[in-house]
Amino acid sequence: MALPIAAPMPTPDLIAQFAAHRAYLLRVARLQLRNDELAEDVVQDTLVSALQGAAGFSGKSSVKTWLTGILRHKIVDAIRRKTSAPAFTTLADECQIDDFDALFDATGHWENPPSAWGNPEGDLERREFFDMMDFCLEKLPPNTARVFMMREVMELESDEICKELSITSTNLWVIMYRARMSLRECLEQNWFASKPRPVA
Amino acid sequence: MMLNCKEVSHLVSQRQDGPLTFGERLKMRLHLLLCDACRRFERQAAFLRDAMRRYRE
Numbered sequence: 001m002a003l004p005i006a007a008p009m010p011t012p013d014l015i016a017q018f019a020a021h022r023a024y025l026l027r028v029a030r031l032q033l034r035n036d037e038l039a040e041d042v043v044q045d046t047l048v049s050a051l052q053g054a055a056g057f058s059g060k061s062s063v064k065t066w067l068t069g070i071l072r073h074k075i076v077d078a079i080r081r082k083t084s085a086p087a088f089t090t091l092a093d094e095c096q097i098d099d100f101d102a103l104f105d106a107t108g109h110w111e112n113p114p115s116a117w118g119n120p121e122g123d124l125e126r127r128e129f130f131d132m133m134d135f136c137l138e139k140l141p142p143n144t145a146r147v148f149m150m151r152e153v154m155e156l157e158s159d160e161i162c163k164e165l166s167i168t169s170t171n172l173w174v175i176m177y178r179a180r181m182s183l184r185e186c187l188e189q190n191w192f193a194s195k196p197r198p199v200a
Numbered sequence: 201m202m203l204n205c206k207e208v209s210h211l212v213s214q215r216q217d218g219p220l221t222f223g224e225r226l227k228m229r230l231h232l233l234l235c236d237a238c239r240r241f242e243r244q245a246a247f248l249r250d251a252m253r254r255y256r257e
Contacts, residue, residue, distance in 0.1 A: 068256060101206070108204025113237035120247050124254045133255055151217065152252035158217045169218065177213040184244055 014054055017063045018047050024064065025071050027134070032075050032149050034142045042078050046071045072154040076164055079146070100181045114184070117192045129191065136186035140179055147172065148179035203227045208238045212245050 025046060029039035049070050050057075057066055105111055123129040137145060147165070150156045151172075156164075162172055203211070211220055211228045220228065232239050 065256075104204075104206040104209075108206040110205050110237045114240040114244055116240060117244060117247070120244075121250070124251060129251075130255060133251060152249065153256050155256075173210075173214050173217060176217055177210060180213050180216075180245055180248060181209070183248055184241070187248075188244075 014057070014063070015051070018050060018067065021064050021067055022047065025067060028068070028071065028149065028153060029075060031137055032146050033078060034146075038078060042071070042074045046074050049074070068154070072150075072156070075154075076150075080164070100178060103181065103185075115188060115192065117188075120192070123191075132187065132191045133183075135190070136183050139186060140182055144175050144179050144182075147175045151176060201227070203231045205231075205235060205238050205241075208232065208235070209241060212238070212242050216245065216249060 022043060025043045026039055029042045030036060033039050033042065046067060050067055053070075057063075061069075103111055137148075140148065147161060147167075150161050150164075151158070158169060158172055161167075162169055167175075208228055208231045211224055214220065215225075215228075232242060
């Protein structure tokens with residue numbers, strides 16, 4: 001690993017922070033790539049790049065955000081390399097919006113209207129909630145999860161995603177719709193349903 | 201032409217990824233004024249996005 005000669009060494013503190021975030025980076029990479037070995041490699045590359053570029057870390061964003069940014073590029077590269085065939089061979093399967101038609105009746109009304117979640121913001125402080133998010137994310141079909149994470153975690157713009165994966169914006173909307181509907185159902189059934197109902 | 205809940209759910213989701221046309225936005229807003237279920241859905245979709253942002257951190 002060649003460090004630029006003029007660059008200062010990354011501090012032990014920074015290196016310790018990298019190690020602390022490794023588990024999180026692995027989790028994101030695994031969800032995106034659905035391949036443990038590849039995820040390990042990508043995270044390894046990310047940390048190596050980060051060490052090489054540590055001199056360039058301004059400290060303006062958090063270390064985690066900075067590392068996630070590097071990870072994003074590595075994941076996109078890995079997906080591109082992996083799928084030299086048409087980007088998503090099963091995209092057509094995951095592109096049907098129809099499955100969620102069952103949530104609505106013939107006139108387009110909700111069969112089971114969303115229930116009140118009270119003030120769910122408080123749940124964002126709880127570790128168990130994010131374990132449940134993991135559970136619900138794992139239930140998504142792999143390509144759907146990948147696209148959803150690119151948009152909501154990596155925060156890529158819609159047209160960036162479409163370009164990277166060679167899909168149309170309609171494809172993207174359908175995939176994102178499916179992801180959101182699926183996650184909402186999952187959270188409602190598994191997390192919010194078991195909480196005491198808020199009054200009115 | 202009033203939208204139904206299914207159509208509104210599409211627009212609520214779509215809006216998170218790109219702008220709606222003026223007409224789509226207006227019809228969606230009108231439906232949301234009148235429909236508790238879809239108002240909840242809209243709030244929950246917004247919450248999901250917040251949750252993913254927190255997940256990132």
